[in-house]
Amino acid sequence: MGFPIALAEGVDLFRAALVWVVWAVAFALATVAVRAVIARAKHAGPLPIVTAYVALVGSIVASVGLALAGQLPMSVPIALVPFEVLGLGVLVAPVHTKHLRKVGWGLVAASVTTCGFVVTFFR
Secondary structure (H helix, E strand, O other), rough: OHHHHHHOOOOOOOHHHHHHHHHHHHHHHHHHHHHHHHHHOOOOHHHHHHHHHHHHHHHHHHHHHHHHHOOOOOOHHHHHHHHHHHHHHHOOOOHHHHHHHHHHHHHHHHHHHHHHHHHOOOO
């Protein structure tokens, strides 16, 4: 919803698209991390865990690389940090499914922090 709202508020197309990209990537990272936690509990094999690692490390490398190359503002990788840290945290420290509520609250905190970054950097 951020993309049309930003456009309606007069934000230029590029910055509105960046807001959408940040949220799309952030929630994709959250999804693969939570799916990896569930897959680990169900002993579903390594594929969901490997996929989560690849997505998280790939998003870090891609966003920082594109920012250093001047293709993205440095605010994009900074805004993604809360979700990347949370995602890597639940992968490195094997979280049991009974702690998914805590992970959920961590996602809320990551969302609020990312929102703060987006509002601050993309004004």
